[in-house]
Amino acid sequence: MPGAIQMPDQILAELGIREPEELEIEAIAEYCGATIRYRPLSGCEARIIGCRDRAIITINESSWRGRQRFSGGHELGHWMHDRGRIAFQCDYKMYVHGWRATNPETRANDFASDLLLPLSMFQPRARGLPVIFTSVRALADAFKMSLTATAIRLVEHGGLPSMLICNSPQKREWFVASPELSGRLWPLARPEEGSIAFSLLGNAAEGKKTADVRCDHWINHPRAESYWIKEDSLRLHEGTVLSLLWWEDEKQLLDLDEYEEERGNKRSDGRTNWE
Numbered sequence: 001m002p003g004a005i006q007m008p009d010q011i012l013a014e015l016g017i018r019e020p021e022e023l024e025i026e027a028i029a030e031y032c033g034a035t036i037r038y039r040p041l042s043g044c045e046a047r048i049i050g051c052r053d054r055a056i057i058t059i060n061e062s063s064w065r066g067r068q069r070f071s072g073g074h075e076l077g078h079w080m081h082d083r084g085r086i087a088f089q090c091d092y093k094m095y096v097h098g099w100r101a102t103n104p105e106t107r108a109n110d111f112a113s114d115l116l117l118p119l120s121m122f123q124p125r126a127r128g129l130p131v132i133f134t135s136v137r138a139l140a141d142a143f144k145m146s147l148t149a150t151a152i153r154l155v156e157h158g159g160l161p162s163m164l165i166c167n168s169p170q171k172r173e174w175f176v177a178s179p180e181l182s183g184r185l186w187p188l189a190r191p192e193e194g195s196i197a198f199s200l201l202g203n204a205a206e207g208k209k210t211a212d213v214r215c216d217h218w219i220n221h222p223r224a225e226s227y228w229i230k231e232d233s234l235r236l237h238e239g240t241v242l243s244l245l246w247w248e249d250e251k252q253l254l255d256l257d258e259y260e261e262e263r264g265n266k267r268s269d270g271r272t273n274w275e
């Protein structure tokens with residue numbers, strides 16, 4: 001039985017796990033002192049009850065496998081971070097919306113990603129793949145993981161300039177950007193007319209899901225209207241829309257370097273002030 005708090009890469013190393021097929025969530029959880037069981041649940045996807053060094057994780061038996069596995073990793077994240085006496089009950093919304101705040105749900109989501117989409121296995125398979133949901137689905141299948149978690153991983157670690165943006169019918173919930181865009185380009189508060197997400201949020205029937213769209217429908221930058229990006233959007237539960245934006249044509253990024261230099265107003269933290 002391992003002691004103290006352990007991080008996912010440490011756990012995988014101790015168990016000698018090197019391939020996605022070996023990422024058996026039940027065995028990993030057991031190693032960490034938590035037993036996973038599958039039961040009918042209503043009102044939540046998974047829950048955990050823990051006391052001292054043992055925990056029971058209950059997962060909705062009727063969910064699909066990718067979500068069950070993610071739930072297992074998420075609950076295990078609660079256990080590893082807050083072990084002792086704990087009780088959490090987690091619903092699907094937390095998996096979709098709980099990504100960019102500092103709270104136990106975000107920590108649990110991050111733990112699940114690091115455990116079940118470990119970078120040492122994910123990066124070699126993801127590098128250079130087109131940033132569209134077809135790639136996300138292929139990776140999600142290989143790792144038997146949820147779509148949202150896999151999409152975040154692809155944007156942050158796939159090596160191509162891209163963003164993933166989550167809009168609920170009410171507001172933008174969160175976004176993530178690849179390292180070359182992070183802190184340099186920002187999405188508008190809401191996607192504008194002309195984007196696929198705009199139609200989907202307006203309850204249009206799902207039609208074309210991937211298209212080249214003008215950058216200014218999505219991005220807040222004085223020169224955005226001169227560029228095009230590839231958008232792939234899909235509607236999740238309760239009208240939430242997940243959008244992948246990919247700077248397939250990297251001209252905007254080259255021009256951005258020039259623009260930043262011209263303006264010469266790079267701040268000391270490396271970010272840039274746009275007007």
Ligand SMILES: [Zn+2]
Binds near residue numbers: 074078088089104
């Ligand atoms: Zn949770």
